[in-house]
Each structure stands twice: as C-alpha cells, then as structure tokens.
Amino acid sequence: MMIKGYACQEKGGRLEPFEYDPGELAADEVEVEVEFCGICHSDLAMMDNDWEMSSYPFVPGHEAIGKVVAVGNRVSEARMGQRVGVGWQSSSCDRCKNCGVGKESLCLNENEVGQTIVGRNGAWADRVRVQSGWAVPIPDALDPSLAGPLMCAGTTVWSPIRHYGVRPGMETAVLGVGGLGHLAVQFLAKMGTQVTGLSTSRSKEKQTRELGATDFIATKESPEDLKKAAGRFDFMISTVSADVKWDDYIEALSPGGTLVICGIPDGAIQFIPFPLIVGEKSIGGGRAGSPSDTQEMLEFCATHDIAPMCEQFAIEDIDRAVQHVRDGKARYRAVVAL
Structure with missing residues (x-):
C-alpha cells in the first residue's frame, strides 16, 4: 500500500x-x-x-x-x-x-x-x-x-521539569513564552509552583498570567526588574533560540538553583563561572522524554485541562x-x- x-x-x-x-x-x-x-x-x-x-x-x-x-x-x-x-x-x-x-x-x-x-x-x-x-x-x-x-513541545519542557526535581512551592521562571514556553508555564503553575514569565516585552504579559503565571518580567523593557530578581528562582527553563545575556539569568537563580536550556541558541553559551560556583548553581540540558515521560505528561494534561x-x-x-x-x-x- x-x-x-x-x-x-x-x-x-x-x-x-x-x-x-x-x-x-x-x-x-x-x-x-x-x-x-x-x-x-x-x-x-x-x-x-x-x-x-x-x-x-x-x-x-x-x-x-x-x-x-x-x-x-x-x-x-x-x-x-x-x-x-x-x-x-x-x-x-x-x-x-x-x-x-x-x-x-x-x-x-x-x-x-x-x-x-x-x-x-x-x-x-x-x-x-x-x-x-x-x-x-x-x-x-x-x-x-x-x-x-x-x-514534541510538551514533552520537551515536561521532561526536564520532572527530571530536575521541581516541587510545589518552588519559585520558577520560564524564559521565552512561545511554542514551548506557554506549555511550561501551564505545567509549572498546575504543579503548584510560583511561575514568572520572562519575555522581552510586555506584549505577552496578560496571556502569560492567564496561563497561570503569578509574575512577569519584561527583560528588555524593564531590565531593572530582572536585576531585582537576583537570587530568586529555584528553577528556570529557557525555551528561546536566540542568544541572551546568560549571566543575568544565572544571577537570578537562587543558591542551588538550576537553569535548564531546551531552546537551541544561535551561538556558544558564554557566562562568568564565579556566580555559578559560589552559589552552587547548575546549568543543564532538557530534551523530549521517554515514552513513560510523555505518557505521564499527557495524563497530567488530561487531569488539569492543559x-x-x-x-x-x-x-x-x-x-x-x-x-x-x-x-x-x-x-x-x-x-x-x-
């Protein structure tokens, strides 16, 4: 056939x-x-x-x-x-x-x-x-x-959320509220974390909050707000494909916090290692998960109307x-x- x-x-x-x-x-x-x-x-x-x-x-x-x-x-x-x-x-x-x-x-x-x-x-x-x-x-x-x-988009953000031990009550952030990011916001909100959307402008703020975010930072329109967030986030997931100032986002991690990169940046990722070392912070990768990861994600979506x-x-x-x-x-x- x-x-x-x-x-x-x-x-x-x-x-x-x-x-x-x-x-x-x-x-x-x-x-x-x-x-x-x-x-x-x-x-x-x-x-x-x-x-x-x-x-x-x-x-x-x-x-x-x-x-x-x-x-x-x-x-x-x-x-x-x-x-x-x-x-x-x-x-x-x-x-x-x-x-x-x-x-x-x-x-x-x-x-x-x-x-x-x-x-x-x-x-x-x-x-x-x-x-x-x-x-x-x-x-x-x-x-x-x-x-x-x-x-694809769903399991790509769900799997690192699960693999890196995100728990209710954590302060979390989603860098880039797009095809992957708008799902990550929903997952993290329904899991009981306090989610902040990070995007270059405020054009997506209303929708991001409707998806469950409790806060929003416009990183280019209000860069001072990102600086004020230093030491705040236990977990941050990046879904952007552009190069960003990674030091700013590492600075926003709490001691022991983790930045997971799911989007593929245009170039090499560069950062100053000292804040990573003294804060015992970490940077990891995230990708689409196994069939069991994906099955768990689908059931979570069905249960929580995502x-x-x-x-x-x-x-x-x-x-x-x-x-x-x-x-x-x-x-x-x-x-x-x-």
Whole structure:
C-alpha cells in the first residue's frame, strides 16, 4: 500500500504531493493513520537541511495524532484502533542500560535509534510508522486536534521539569513564552509552583498570567526588574533560540538553583563561572522524554485541562501554514488536519 503525503524535493523546496512505498511493516512497529500533525521548527530545520542530516525527497512531521491501523507480528493486536501520539523519536534499542530503566530517549546505541523524520518519512502524510513503544496512547479527555504539539513541545519542557526535581512551592521562571514556553508555564503553575514569565516585552504579559503565571518580567523593557530578581528562582527553563545575556539569568537563580536550556541558541553559551560556583548553581540540558515521560505528561494534561494554543490548517494549505510558522506568526503552535 502506498503512503500519500507532502514532501520537499530539495533543500528549502516547496512541499508537493508525494507517494512512496513503505515496504513491509517491521515486527516491532505499528502503522498509524494520521489525523492531525503539528508544525515544529525542527521540521523547518530539516526541510532546510540546517543540521546537515536531511535526505530528499523528505516528508516532514513529528507531532502526529492518529489511530493504529496495522501492527507488526511482535506487537499485540490489542493496539489496533488505539489513538496514539508520535513524537520526534521513533525507536530505541531496548537493551542498553538507559533503555532498561525507562530512559529510552537517552538510548546509548545512537546508530540504531530512529528519529521520526531523520532518514525516514514523517507524518505530513496519511500514515506514519513508529516502533510500538514510541506510539504513546492519547487519553480520551484530550482533544486530538490540539494534542499533537504535546508530542514534541510538551514533552520537551515536561521532561526536564520532572527530571530536575521541581516541587510545589518552588519559585520558577520560564524564559521565552512561545511554542514551548506557554506549555511550561501551564505545567509549572498546575504543579503548584510560583511561575514568572520572562519575555522581552510586555506584549505577552496578560496571556502569560492567564496561563497561570503569578509574575512577569519584561527583560528588555524593564531590565531593572530582572536585576531585582537576583537570587530568586529555584528553577528556570529557557525555551528561546536566540542568544541572551546568560549571566543575568544565572544571577537570578537562587543558591542551588538550576537553569535548564531546551531552546537551541544561535551561538556558544558564554557566562562568568564565579556566580555559578559560589552559589552552587547548575546549568543543564532538557530534551523530549521517554515514552513513560510523555505518557505521564499527557495524563497530567488530561487531569488539569492543559492544552497547547493552536492554529488549525488543512493539509492542502501546508505551504501557507509552514510560511506562517517561518514568519513567527503562529500563536503558539500550528496544526494541520489530514
């Protein structure tokens, strides 16, 4: 059976209708009939070969929601018809020490680990394939038309929040209230922390407070407010892709506080080490989590009525939708309906 999708034929090319033969379904895989799929900046980076690992023709899409319509011969038939989500990572080795303790996203056998849109076709198509463990069940309480971005943006901020031990009562901050940041604000608020939104201007203040933030600092309009926050935050998560004055944000950490970087800055991260040392502060990285991390996040969203803010497009309008995201106009995620 041919899979029908939209592919770019060359670096930075337009998306065009495309069909391909996926071959035989692997024994440990499921095939998912795609209902909705988000548009992530990682899709655009792969379309443009920014990371020098794209191959063409290329079908993007790694924030998919759909139903299992076929299973490999090592996968339970009980999964047939199940609504699932598919994110960035599509497989893991299931035998290394990290896979053995629920850290499949940190699988040590990198040469075997599959990414949904690296070396294979993604979910801007009627169907997509993924190792069964990475097809994460979607709770009935979640709107499938909105859930797609949770599979990348959501798990990318949820996982470090959990892995770095955020607890109720902490003072937390979210640097960059956009596609990832607006979800981090909701997670941290519903977890019982006191959340501060950090953004360059006050244009997002009202909405950030509506999402659960108890404070807001406009870092460029009111830089003095950031200076006043010195020593305040137990945990800060950065979702920005721009370079910032990292020393200012390290200064805002409380003694023993942690800054987690999820967004990918344009250049090298530079900072003065002395405040980090004397304050026993730390800087860490955060990435999309394991299937169990993502499942926990989805259940949390279902329980606390958390959803991404999405703009909807038909798959036939995929080029317009992609340009909308490229232009930075999406508030805060874009989703296509297949």
